[in-house]
Amino acid sequence: MTANPIQYLTQRTGYAAIILLALSLTCTPVSVVSGWKRVLALRRPLGLYGFLYVALHMLIFVALDFGLNISLILQEVAEKRYILVGTTAFLLLLPLAITSTNGWKRRLGRSWKRLHRLVYLAVPLAVVHYAWAQKSDIRQPLLLGIFVALLLILRLPALRRRFETQRAQRSMSNRQVARDLEV
Numbered sequence: 001m002t003a004n005p006i007q008y009l010t011q012r013t014g015y016a017a018i019i020l021l022a023l024s025l026t027c028t029p030v031s032v033v034s035g036w037k038r039v040l041a042l043r044r045p046l047g048l049y050g051f052l053y054v055a056l057h058m059l060i061f062v063a064l065d066f067g068l069n070i071s072l073i074l075q076e077v078a079e080k081r082y083i084l085v086g087t088t089a090f091l092l093l094l095p096l097a098i099t100s101t102n103g104w105k106r107r108l109g110r111s112w113k114r115l116h117r118l119v120y121l122a123v124p125l126a127v128v129h130y131a132w133a134q135k136s137d138i139r140q141p142l143l144l145g146i147f148v149a150l151l152l153i154l155r156l157p158a159l160r161r162r163f164e165t166q167r168a169q170r171s172m173s174n175r176q177v178a179r180d181l182e183v
């Protein structure tokens with residue numbers, strides 16, 4: 001049993017949230033590198049479950065830890081930089097969670113994609129929040145930060161094109177080998 005159950009719950013939900021959000025960002029680079037398209041279907045559920053855990057994490061903090069005392073909560077947000085950064089990440093994710101349905105995707109058209117690029121800011125901010133929330137050992141958030149940075153780099157259009165060209169060349173040469181074997 002833990003001595004501080006509220007802290008324990010805040011930490012567990014925060015950790016689950018950041019892992020799910022990072023996994024959601026992993027789907028596109030995996031698809032770009034491997035050509036495995038079906039993994040893209042996991043982006044939305046992973047992102048939404050991530051947001052659900054963020055919401056739980058924040059609810060535990062504001063309701064259980066601070067008893068919904070608005071002035072105390074605002075004071076904490078203003079005084080602690082990691083809370084301020086975490087709140088910013090939450091506020092950036094909120095419109096994404098709301099507009100994640102097919103209906104909103106249709107209604108917003110091309111703006112939907114632009115809006116959902118906010119995730120590239122929200123997740124790094126969440127990693128900073130994670131690092132600043134740690135009292136001493138920041139090795140885990142640092143590793144996660146490097147991983148998230150790599151995922152974002154892999155999305156750069158020049159790199160994406162390179163992987164796609166390489167894949168196309170590989171599949172062409174595979175087809176050629178198959179044809180040669182048939183002859």
Ligand code: HEM
Pocket residue numbers: 007010011012013014015016017018021054057058061083086087088089090093122126129130133134
């Ligand atoms: C995208 C948004 C957020 C994510 C992904 C996130 C994730 C995390 C993570 C991973 C930790 C460290 C857990 C650990 O030590 O294992 C943490 C700590 C914490 N977070 Fe968040 N967080 C977010 C937003 C917020 C918000 C909005 C608040 C409150 C307004 C908040 C309050 C806290 C507190 C108080 C801690 C420290 C718990 C402790 O060790 O005492 N977080 N968060």
